[in-house]
Amino acid sequence: MTDAAHMKQVVENYIKAISTENLDMIREIYADNGTVEDPVGTPQHEGIDAILKFYGAIKGLGVKLELTGAVRCAGNAAAFPFKAKIGPTTMEVIDVFEFNEAGKVTSMRAYWGAENRY
């Protein structure tokens, strides 16, 4: 369940889940013991409850994600570049997902900084 086709589908689901504020889809993507570090260098959100709380904060913001390049799959991981539009603000981000054997995301790390927001 960590073949490239599965990982790409999960990435597509993630883009859609965020853009439609669908927390049930987010729940499906992550392992129960998953972690989210967004952006890299800040404290991790550990476990599905903390993860859903983190994503719950986007409710009502109208965030729209759009892939800006190919999903790169390697080993048990997928990295992908995208733009996030939040109101008048655009951010350029690269996310890295790591998957377990069940095909669930165990680690998400988001790379972006102040200079990627405009």
Place this chain on the structure above:
Amino acid sequence: MTDAAHMKQVVENYIKAISTENLDMIREIYADNGTVEDPVGTPQHEGIDAILKFYGAIKGLGVKLELTGAVRCAGNAAAFPFKAKIGPTTMEVIDVFEFNEAGKVTSMRAYWGAENRY
């Protein structure tokens, strides 16, 4: 030495170093105890000697790298999307660099798979 401006400069140097087959520039980028995992999921090259041996293999291949999006800097890391042209082949890759306090790369992980080569 892990500020965004420094990390972006190192990424630019890396793109140039590979595209001009300049191993001295590569040597400057990495920490002595650095590691390279390219692609992710394959055995790491550990230490500067192994790293230089790895990059030495590109000599004469005429590899050309081109950034295809913003360098994303977060914490002590930088992630960037690029295309690698090797003869008639193009590959879409995302690299993640992690830096030490001296501003040298301690970890490089390259995300790409068969479906990113065409």
